[in-house]
Amino acid sequence: MGQPSAEKPGISRPWPKITLTLLLLLLPLLASAYRVRGVSAEKDDAGQEVSGKSHHHGPFHSHGSVLQKMRAMQRLKAVEWEMRLEPLEDLLEAYKERHNACVNSKTLPGKYLVVRFEDKDAGIGNQLPSVVSGLLLALMMDRCLFVEFPFFNKFFDHELDFSWKHHAKRLLAHGHNATAPENVPDRIPFGYVTIADVWMFKNMTAYFEPHYGVEMWKDLDWSAALLVNNPHHKDFIDTYFPTRDIFAPLAAFILKIKPKYDKKIKDFKHKNFRLFNIGMQIRRRKCNGDENELLCELRPTIESYCTVARHIQLTHGIHDNDVRFFLAADEPETYTQVMNILGADRVIYTDNGIAPTSSEKGVINSADNPGTLESALQDMALMSQCNDLVMTVASSFGYVAAAWGGYAPVHMVYGRHKYSQNPYFWRAVSSEPCYWQAKNMMRELDARAVNQFRSNPVWMQYTQCHNDWNLEEEST
Incomplete structure (x- = not known):
């Protein structure tokens, strides 16, 4: 939107207050509409084919009310996410401190959970839920999370070091060989009946407490679906995931593409x-x-x-x-x-x-x-x-x-x-x-x-x- 035309020398033409107020209110809306229009196609689509039929001549772009609706929907989604994520953000910040303590410790690091499998076992639609499920468990069990599979290590990066190979070397430097029989991580069971028994009925924090390391092996599924039914962890789920949308906020934290x-x-x-x-x-x-x-x-x-x-x-x-x-x-x-x-x-x-x-x-x-x-x-x-x-x-x-x-x-x-x-x-x-x-x-x-x-x-x-x-x- 252009500026008011220049005034002639010696002539004062003050803008009415109501006009200035309206301009101030309209400028952001017009600017936003201009930005949206600017990324749209630059040619008329009259006569183009969709489903074999020619379109009637119509507006060059969506009606202004549609733009307002889109922006309102974006604001609403942002408010909803802010509301549901506030407690979780505090939990994730606390996790960062715990994780950094694990990888930087001058003594034997704290207990851990490792997610492990090979890419040939499944596509990324199965792999990513396993990683996010692992993060959920690590948060709930107060453990440090580490991941070992080629796809994640190749394509994802994070300010935190989730590499299991790096951590295994750190453990070894402190005299803890994770491959020794007495130190091998306790494997979370996988299978229709056994996994349901653990994920839905056990207090998982207490159940795995005796084990320094816990391993999720080839758990290529969204096992959080079982955990939300566990009465021992109901308070945890209610506090941090009140809408039961678990994957999206945790994925935003851990799935950071290189x-x-x-x-x-x-x-x-x-x-x-x-x-x-x-x-x-x-x-x-x-x-x-x-x-x-x-x-x-x-x-x-x-x-x-x-x-x-x-x-x-x-x-x-x-x-x-x-x-x-x-x-x-x-x-x-x-x-x-x-x-x-x-x-x-x-x-x-x-x-x-x-x-x-x-x-x-x-x-x-x-x-x-x-x-x-x-x-x-x-x-x-x-x-x-x-x-x-x-x-x-x-x-x-x-x-x-x-x-x-x-x-x-x-x-x-x-x-x-x-x-x-x-x-x-x-x-x-x-x-x-x-x-x-x-x-x-x-x-x-x-x-x-x-x-x-x-x-x-x-x-x-x-x-x-x-x-x-x-x-x-x-x-x-």
Whole structure:
């Protein structure tokens, strides 16, 4: 907005007070609207194709009221996070002091928890929940956390030294060999029944107190879903995670991507993101496996993903020039189909779609996932920074991305959708990741354990992944 025109010499033209007041109120709004407009596309989109139909001529950008709504939503989210994180921030600051004391101690460091596994065991959608679960336990048990797996050590950095190899050497320097039989960390059990017994019923702090070291080995799941049902730790959960959103705030603390890789993510976002960005995670592979898993012939159609994403855009009143659909898929043809439906200029993606599989030493592509671990991390991080996400049901890659971003995604469901019991999609009620063993675990637990798991008000959130999504409600 320009300045008032210069006054003629000798003539005084004072602005009315009410006019000055209005200008002061409007300037921030106009400046903000200008900044949003400045990052939008610079050409009219009249006549461009979406779903095979030409658009009517409309406003060049979203209506001003939409901009106000977006800013109001951002302020509301910031207030909500500040409210829920205040106690946790104090806990994390105390943890930093304890961790620094562990790594800088001139005597034998304090007790520790180590998370350990190899990249070939699972993709990052399973690895990251394990690390965050480890942090939760370390906070609760007053232990120092260390991590040993190649993906985390290669791609993540932190002001705290989480390296297990570094710490093992420090322990050895103080005469404590962590590989000696008498010093080997006590392993937290893993398996449907045994893990539920410990995580849901034991006072874990007291249970592992006799052991100097505790180890989480190949716990490739969001085991925090079990801990929130533990009566011994109810006060801890109520104090620091009153909304039961655990993953997002802890991920913000520990999942700090190294600058080398983070720069690529930020550069892509600066170049391609717009006012409103909708992530689309479309998985077409990994079907026709286990008899209880997903069947290829019942996969959601590409058109259904696009319809839901488009509907999200319209419900917010976002103009086509102000929306981008960030796509992460596992088959090249998916990119072509989505661009044909939503418009090539509005669909964005990294690495020209599917990146080649990496055989880089120490960073092995796992679980039949496409691309490299770096490209997977980039896609997941960018999806976490979108405003919304439409994802494939049962895919840990999608729901961990949403959990990292702290928002509840839309899940596209497998099936023929003949009955209301098999809808095309559903939206989660929480940002929390699924607990992928949940359904099988509940089949094997006794009634006491099942009731304990269901004592958590958000237990359904943790069960809505893997198994049974291909089954039709024939009895209906």
